[in-house]
Amino acid sequence: MTEQRCAVVAVLGAPNAGKSTLVNALVGAKVAAVTQKVQTTRALVRGIAMRDDVQLVLIDTPGVFAPKRRLDRAMVAAAWSALEGADVVLHVVDASAHLGASKGADAHSVEDSASIAAKLKQMGIVSLLVLNKVDAVPRPALLELTARLVEQGLYTDVMMISAKRGDGVDDVAKLLAERAPSGPWLFPEDQTMDAPARVLAAEITREKAMLRLHDELPYDLMIETETWEERKDGSAKIEQTLYVARESQRKIAIGAKGQTIKTIGELARKEMEEAFDRRIHLFLHVKVREGWSEERALYKRLGLDYEAS
Ligand SMILES: Nc1nc2c(ncn2[C@@H]2O[C@H](COP(=O)(O)OP(=O)(O)OP(=O)(O)O)[C@@H](O)[C@H]2O)c(=O)[nH]1
Ligand SMILES: [Mg+2]
Known part of the structure; x- marks a missing residue:
């Protein structure tokens, strides 16, 4: 038998990259x-892929930005902590933001991305540059941007991709597999993630809730899976609570005649049925929990450091 190879890959980048x-x-x-809002990912998420008999353990991280609140600080600290034990670092850059940088959010993305590059340099870490969203950028401008970023001398390789369309994604996998050091696989061959199903179930609902409520309460949502009950017919009953910070937000989340929460629940249930390959009975409750973002226990559950500075 040939020796196994495995790469732990930290995926870093500005929010929304x-x-x-x-x-x-x-x-x-x-x-x-995945949502169109910044700060969707809140803690480290591990995805596992196999390519040419090489195991790739991909660590998705919260976007790195200048933090203000406690939760922000903990998220950014978690992102950097992904470098510990990583064999390869991918720096994902939103090419379309760099070319539209006059607008507010895009300007932030460029700044955040530059400070990531600066910190990697300071730490003496070389990374692979992944220029993403190339589908939204004219070719000449893309080449000019690439040249500018490569000039910094921080990257061993540059890949231009559209993660959304899947263009270039296989090239990334191929390169990662080539760079993987010898070492035993860390997970069984058929496993795709290391988070428990109830955590994924909560993430699915949070995504649907953020997509539905993004104008009203983008960042003030937390979902917890309270119960997961296996049924004899192979289906599962899942009860989740969507926590908001204020009573006014609770009304928004529920919507007129409960229509908003119903829609969120239907979308989440459909996706869970696909993810878990079984029928799901989903029950969503909405509760007010003031100051949840300051609760110590929450940080522990998400694997975040409450005291991160
Ligand atoms: N046009 C285009 N949009 C993309 C591409 N890749 C991602 N997006 C969109 O960009 C937005 C952010 O995507 P995410 O994958 O959530 O970004 P992220 O870097 O994980 O964001 P955070 O977790 O908030 O840091 C979503 O609306 C995606 O659909 C791409 O290749 N092209
Ligand atoms: Mg994310």
Whole structure:
């Protein structure tokens, strides 16, 4: 038998760069929530992929940005902690943000991305540059941007991809497999993620809730899977609570005649049935929990450091 090879890959980048989209595409299954809002990913998510008999353990991280609140600080600290034990670092950069940088969110993305590059340099870490969202960028501008980023001398390789369309994703997998050191696989061959099913179930619902409620309460949502009951017919009954910070938000989340929460629940249930390959009975409750983002226990559950500075 030939020696096994395995690469632990840290996927770093500014918020909204497309890190989770890329990890899902590499794994070939949904392991991480994706939305058009920044700060979707809150803790480290591991996706596992096999390529040419090489195991790729992809660590999706929260976007790195200048943190203000406690939760922000813990998320950014978690992102950097992904470097510990990583064999390869991917720096995912949103090419379309760099070319539209006059707008607010895009300007943030460029700044955050530059500070990631600076910190990697300071730490003496070389990474692979993944220029994402090339589907949204004209070719000449893309080449000019690439030249500018490569000039910094921080990257061993540059890949231009569209994680959303899947363009170039296989090239990323191939390169990662080539760079993988010898070492035993860390997970069984057929496993695609290491989070328990109830965590994935909560992430699925949070994604649907964020997509539905993004104008009203993008960041003030937390979902917990309270119960998971196996039924004799092979289906599962899942009860989840969607926590919001204020009573006014609870009304928004429920919507007129309960229509909003019903829609969120239907979308989440459909995706769970696909993810878990079985029938799901989903029950969603909405509760107010003031100051949940300051609760110590929550950080522990998400694997975040409450005291992160
Ligand atoms: N046009 C285009 N959009 C993309 C591409 N990849 C991702 N997106 C979109 O960019 C947005 C952010 O994607 P995510 O994968 O959630 O980004 P992220 O880096 O994980 O974001 P955070 O977890 O918030 O840090 C979503 O609306 C995606 O659909 C791409 O290749 N092209
Ligand atoms: Mg993400």
